[in-house]
Amino acid sequence: MKQRQARAALFVTSAITALVGAAPAFAQSTLNEVVVTARRVEERLQDVPISITVYNQDQLDQRNIVTATDLATYTPSLTTNQRFGPEKSSFVIRGFTQESGTSPSVGVYFADVVLPRAQGGTTSGSSPLPGAFFDLQNVQVLKGPQGTLFGRNTTGGAVLLVPQKPVDRYEGFVEGSLGNYDMWRTSAVVNLPLAETLRVRMSVDRQKRGGYMKNKSGIGPSSYNDVDYWAARLGIVADLSEDIENYTIFAYNNSYGRGYASRIELCRASGASGGGALLGPLACAQIARQNARGDGRLDVEVNNPKPLIDLSQIQGINTTTWRASEALTVKNIISYSEFRERASFSLNGENFRIPTGLPGAGQPFNYILLNPPPQPGGGNSIQSTFTEELQFQGNLWEDRFVWQAGGYFELSEPMGFSEGYTAILLSCTDVRTLQCINPTGGGQVSWSRTKTKFDNKGLYGQGTFKITDRLSLTGGIRYTFDKIKSTGESTRIRIRPGAVGGFQDIVCNDTLRFNVPDGPDPGTSPDPLVVSSPEACRLSLKQKSDKPTWLIDLDYKPIDDVLLYAKYARGYRQGGINMTNVGIETWGPEKVDSYEVGGKASFGGSFPGYFNIAAFYNDFQEQQITANLIARPESGLAGGNAIVNAGKSTIWGIEVDSSVTLFEDLRFDLGYAYLDTELKEIDIPTLPADSPFLQVIPTAEVGRPLSFSPKNRVTLTASYRLPLSEDLGDLSIGATYVYTDPQSATSSQVSPLWKLPSTNLLNLNIDWKNIGGRPVDLSLFATNVTDEIYPVSVGSSFISAGFESVLYGPPRMYGMRLRYRFGADS
Structure with a gap:
């Protein structure tokens, strides 16, 4: 370990020395200046002492980036946790992962505002939905803690989506796309200057694509992993005076599809205990059917009759900017x-x-099937979020000291109960009315109803002082106050063994029990779930934390086009509440101390480009980790999952981002990330004596790498602009190769398939703009050209259920886009 760190330090030192040594050869870059808002003000990318990857809209289109998982494909330091499907994926940067039920470790911001919260039973929300990556000025991926200016829950970093702002000219386009898997997409943008002081921009994006996971069960849809979304946006800029600008933006996204499907790949026919003794052999039988049909890895066998994942998000943002003076x-x-x-x-x-000899033999039944509430207005997660930020920016002493300070308030409230019904080891025709067969005797319905309120406040300040014209010192601090209040009526309903006949008893929050030995008579009793008396099951909990985060940075510019920096930052992620696990319902915040050195250089001349490098070391403590709960035999429960503060890890690595243009028309872009993560300690919490759970088993092991943290990732893009006359248009071809090392889908080896293999992905694109001198553009694209079939996550059910399932990434996708531009852009 120490030898690897020493070699890495030597490599970074050599690279930085080379930058400084070559300084006389650098000239003012002839490349277009890239402007970012990584420090909440507009700055040139090469002047910001942060490791950043930036994509403009053309680069997003060329890479066919539509979802969060697409963005992660091309960004070496960015991966995603896709355990619950691509629409519900969460970002991972530098090993910081969002476990189910925790707050994000990577903050995602749209137009300078954090994306809406969600508080459901599985990870979702706080991440861009499909359709968020169109009509953008750029996307900025900030690596490392951003707690001072962006707040808590950015321990891994932040992703900034900057929408195109209305401009003072008439312009726009309409676009249509077609592709395989019956893909079609249509988009349109129009920008209208309604007056000298009023500008409007409207955009819409709609896409549908069939699923690539083919379902062979004969139950439910014929395919999974489809795409079906709407996205719309309205931006309004009003100049209220020469010094006051008001910018309002409304955004709407809806993604409605059949969701993901995983494929059973491994089973244990014998030797398992508990549920695995039954489910393992059944999984082996399913694998045998798959093999007999000659199924491929994109063929699944799922018996859910009505699958869906329906996600909708609305956001309204108003930003008023008053230039009070040149200094404020x-x-x-x-x-x-x-x-x-x-x-x-x-x-x-x-x-x-259901096996022969058990009640309902031959009928389909589920291990774990999640369902939404029946009422039209209800949802697995329904949450509103209000934010208010007042910010002051200024400079003193002829720009020698540049500063900003502000206050932040966030209130996220439930719009009703976030609830869902989970059938476990049951065959149900109607979960709500408990029309279920319990063939194993261990079946139950988990009915989860929660309301969670988040109250977050923060005060922050940051300033940069120029010690000399070349040497600057930046310092910043933020103090955050977090409150969480959660009310739950979580109920586990144990179904009577045998044929349909109601419930056996009810367990509220794993502590209160309503014994109903015989159960109500079907068809004559009131709603069984009403019998559980939600008020009696109600439990309310609170969790508070207040923590500082800070930043100290020293940067030096030996010449205008070279920046060297060293910084230390503290980040923290707030704790949370899980209502269903008595004795360990809450978990506390985690913190990270991050140390980073880096260098940035841009160069002109015959081969203009840039070279950026950063090396970092993170001391990660009080890590939030998912743990499996083993129930006491006398409790009659099926176990559960909890979040515990159980870990301490070290994380270090190197990131490189560079670009060079040869012969004016040939450009190469290189991104590389080396990441070394290791879980150093686990402190297992002690259960109370009256807990219905016997044991807490963290889904992590000391000495193992953190999940979704490949050691090496490389992205290489080559683009060539053909030397055509202006009458023919502008034709370019491009190719992107992405290599990813093997990585862990879980931080332990509870599953034999815990390690995802390496991947080699190749994507191609051809862009022909201004065809024949007209405002018409044609694009051809293909992703995963070699049709590599690769896993992206695993179910981690081998120990508890005796089988393992795997989620797979998309196969080869290809298509074409045709765009017509009008107005000033034509």
Whole structure:
């Protein structure tokens, strides 16, 4: 370990020395200047002492980036956790992963405002939905803690989506796309200057694509992993005076599809205990059916009759900027957003049949099937979020000291109960009324109803002082106050063994029990779930934390086009509440101390480009980790999952981002990330004596790497502009190669398939703009050209259920886009 760190330090030192040594050869870059807002003000990318990857809209289009998983494909330091499907994926940067039920470790911001919160039973929300990556000025991926200016829950970094702002000219386009898997997409943008002081921009994006996972069960849809979304945006800029600008933006996204499907790949026919003794052999039978049909890895067998993942998000943002003087700018950012989710999916992708000799023999039954509430307005997650930020920016002593300070308030409230019904080891025709067969005697319905309120406040300040014209010192601090209040009526309903006949007893929050030995008579009793008396099951909990985050940075510019920096930052992620696990319902915040050195250089001349490098070391403590709960035999429960502060890890690595243009028309872009993560300690929490759970088993092991943290990732893009006359247009071809090392899908070896293999992905694009001198553009694209079939996550059910399922990434996709531009852009 120490030898690897020493070699890495030597490599970074050599690279930085080379930058300085070559300084006389550098000239003012002839490349277009890239402007970023990584420090909440507009700055040149090469002047910001942060490791950043930036994509403009053309680069997003060329790479066919539509979802969060697409963005992660091309960004070496960015991966995603796709355990619950691509639409519900969460970002991972530098090993910082969002476990189910925790707050994000990578903050995602749209127009300077954090995306809406969600608080459901599975990870979702706080991440861009499909359709978010169109009509953008750029996307900025900031690596490392950003706690001072962006707040808590950015321990891994932040992703900034900057929309195109209305401009003072008439322009726009309409676009249509076609591709394989019956893909079609249409987009349109129009920018209207309604007056000298009023500008409007409207955009819409719609896409549908069939699923690539083919379902062979004969139950439910014929395919999974489809795409079906709407996205619309309205931006309005009003100049209230020469010094006051008001910018309002409304955004709407809806993604409605059949969700993901996983494929059972491994089983244990014998030797298992508990549920695995039954489910393992059934999984082996399913694998045998798959093999007999000659199924491929994109063929699944799922018995969910009505799967869906319906995600919708609205967000309204108003930013008022007052340039009070040359030395002071006041900005107020206010927003309101809503997030809704309705989902029904089989957690592990099974098509099990009740074995001969058990009640209901031959009928399909599920291991774990998640369902939405029946009422139209209800959802698995329904949450609103209000934010208000007042920001002051200024400079003193002829720009020698540049500063900003502000206050932040966020209130996220439930719009009703976030609830869902989970059928476990049951065959149900109607979960709501408990029309279920319990063939194993261990079946139950988990009915989860929660309301969670987040109250977050923060005060921050940051300033940069120029010690000399070349040497600057930056310092910043933020103090955050977090409150969480959660009310739950979580109920586990144990179904009577045998044929349909109601419930056996009810367990509220794993502590209160309503014994109903015989159960009500079907068809004559009131709603069984009403019998559980939600008020009696109600439990309310609170969790508070207040923590500082800070930044100290020293940067030096030996010449204008070279920046060297060293910094130390503290980041923290707030804790949370899980209502269903008595004794360990809450978990506390985690913190990270990050140390980073880096260098940036841009160069002109015959081969213009840039070269950026950063090396970092993170001391990660009080790590939030998912743990499996083993129930006491006398409790009658099926176990559960909890979040515990159980870990301490070290994380270090190197990141390189560079570009060079040869012969004016040939450009190469290189991104590289080396990441070394290791879980150093686990402190297992002690359960109370009256807990219904016997044991806490973290899904992590000391000495193992953190999940979704490949050691090496390389992205290489080559683009060549053909030397055509202007009458023919502008034709360019491009190729992107992405290599990813093997990585862990979980931080332990509870599953034999815990390690995802390496991948080699090749994507191609051809862009022909201004065809024949007309405002018409044609693009051809192909992703995963070699049709590599690769896993992206695993179910981690081998120990508990005796089988394992795997989620797979998209196969080869290809298509074409045709765009017509009008107005000033034509």
